Amino acid sequence: MLFKQLFEPESSTYTYLLACEDTKQAILIDPVASEIETYLDLLEQHGLSLVYSLDTHVHADHVTGAKLLKERAGSKAVLHRNSGVPCGDILVTDGCLLRIGSIEVEARYTPGHTNACTSYVVDNMVFTGDALLIDGCGRTDFQEGDAGTLYDSIHNQLFSLPDDTVVYPGHDYKGRTHSSIGHEREFNARLGHKQTREDFIELMKHLDLPYPAKIDVALPANKACGNVDADCKK
Amino acid sequence: MLFKQLFEPESSTYTYLLACEDTKQAILIDPVASEIETYLDLLEQHGLSLVYSLDTHVHADHVTGAKLLKERAGSKAVLHRNSGVPCGDILVTDGCLLRIGSIEVEARYTPGHTNACTSYVVDNMVFTGDALLIDGCGRTDFQEGDAGTLYDSIHNQLFSLPDDTVVYPGHDYKGRTHSSIGHEREFNARLGHKQTREDFIELMKHLDLPYPAKIDVALPANKACGNVDADCKK
Numbered sequence: 494m495l496f497k498q499l500f501e502p503e504s505s506t507y508t509y510l511l512a513c514e515d516t517k518q519a520i521l522i523d524p525v526a527s528e529i530e531t532y533l534d535l536l537e538q539h540g541l542s543l544v545y546s547l548d549t550h551v552h553a554d555h556v557t558g559a560k561l562l563k564e565r566a567g568s569k570a571v572l573h574r575n576s577g578v579p580c581g582d583i584l585v586t587d588g589c590l591l592r593i594g595s596i597e598v599e600a601r602y603t604p605g606h607t608n609a610c611t612s613y614v615v616d617n618m619v620f621t622g623d624a625l626l627i628d629g630c631g632r633t634d635f636q637e638g639d640a641g642t643l644y645d646s647i648h649n650q651l652f653s654l655p656d657d658t659v660v661y662p663g664h665d666y667k668g669r670t671h672s673s674i675g676h677e678r679e680f681n682a683r684l685g686h687k688q689t690r691e692d693f694i695e696l697m698k699h700l701d702l703p704y705p706a707k708i709d710v711a712l713p714a715n716k717a718c719g720n721v722d723a724d725c726k727k
Numbered sequence: 728m729l730f731k732q733l734f735e736p737e738s739s740t741y742t743y744l745l746a747c748e749d750t751k752q753a754i755l756i757d758p759v760a761s762e763i764e765t766y767l768d769l770l771e772q773h774g775l776s777l778v779y780s781l782d783t784h785v786h787a788d789h790v791t792g793a794k795l796l797k798e799r800a801g802s803k804a805v806l807h808r809n810s811g812v813p814c815g816d817i818l819v820t821d822g823c824l825l826r827i828g829s830i831e832v833e834a835r836y837t838p839g840h841t842n843a844c845t846s847y848v849v850d851n852m853v854f855t856g857d858a859l860l861i862d863g864c865g866r867t868d869f870q871e872g873d874a875g876t877l878y879d880s881i882h883n884q885l886f887s888l889p890d891d892t893v894v895y896p897g898h899d900y901k902g903r904t905h906s907s908i909g910h911e912r913e914f915n916a917r918l919g920h921k922q923t924r925e926d927f928i929e930l931m932k933h934l935d936l937p938y939p940a941k942i943d944v945a946l947p948a949n950k951a952c953g954n955v956d957a958d959c960k961k
Binding site: 581582583584586588589590592 | 816
């Protein structure tokens with residue numbers, strides 16, 4: 494399997510390219526609109542055809558490349574049904590599987606940061622979006638966020654994976670690229686083994702975070718698969 | 728929307744073609760392998776591109792055309808995750824949505840005839856496979872069938888649809904093409920309003936049906952998307 498982790502510095506977003514080397518079919522997880530040329534170059538360079546772009550959720554901090562990729566690479570836009578995104582092609586629910594050549598992607602519903610968050614499991618990797626971050630987690634104070642729900646999602650849907658599952662988050666602000674389920678279950682400052690559900694809810698209540706800088710642009714655009722004019726008809 | 732109901736007489740199977748007239752994208756529900764040329768002719772005649780073939784379950788009475796359609800029309804094979812079919816491209820779970828042009832298909836998990844039965848809702852139509860038949864239902868004595876589960880599926884997932892939802896079944900043996908949810912909820916001989924769950928379980932226990940004639944060929948073939956040599960690698 495071809496695997497690339499890409500970084501968009503303005504929003505510190507990680508995007509992931511996975512491709513089956515036999516069939517030359519590829520997927521992108523959490524593509525960023527501003528990076529579209531990089532993705533198209535990579536696809537061309539490796540002779541890949543993009544089958545799906547998957548979003549882990551409706552992002553509040555950057556604009557998804559889903560619509561541009563539909564138009565320019567012919568891919569289908571995938572995200573959770575609760576996203577309510579009318580231009581999504583495949584709206585998954587918990588447990589859905591997508592197969593792309595030899596790659597099998599399992600959707601695990603992990604709400605709490607938003608009500609449409611989904612993590613994607615591929616082999617021994619899990620792409621956690623903004624649910625589980627390295628030594629942290631997504632905030633829970635907008636988009637139907639809920640700390641108790643996030644705690645349950647992470648414990649039931651992610652910490653139940655094997656210890657050596659590699660965690661690839663949606664963001665990192667300190668240059669870290671990956672972690673493991675075993676490490677996060679033990680040491681994550683907010684969710685590690687010493688933190689109870691009540692501790693976590695209390696902690697999340699008092700983070701006192703600023704209003705997200707890009708949310709007023711990003712949310713309507715992402716509800717239209719990344720169309721900043723929010724006029725996505727298909 | 729272009730809509731065609733097709734009939735395969737040997738197994739009395741109904742297959743459904745739905746297409747978006749704007750985008751010329753199409754889906755087939757429960758295609759039969761022996762009828763592949765009919766489907767390809769229809770697609771060509773209307774200038775359609777087949778995006779998905781959907782199976783309502785792993786059939787025991789006929790061989791699906793999913794694999795032939797993948798090869799000859801480039802479609803993706805869709806069925807429920809519980810089917811355990813390794814060559815399925817999209818393995819849905821309850822509530823998944825697939826959008827094809829202006830067509831939105833909702834998967835509703837309706838186990839009981841088999842453990843992988845899914846009905847598909849499109850607008851005011853529901854394609855019920857072998858869960859709900861006209862004035863009857865699928866048998867429950869093989870493939871993890873269970874009468875109580877089927878009763879619950881039909882009541883919770885199908886009879887909860889509006890009265891005027893058109894029921895398009897997977898088979899009919901008496902020449903009937905469709906019914907409605909309102910009619911079946913009231914008059915279905917096995918599941919209508921006079922039948923309790925206990926009545927239904929008791930009735931299904933004593934049907935005394937013969938061993939399905941084609942099951943030994945159909946099941947392994949359908950576990951391989953319709954490859955009668957059961958050697959489907961993708």
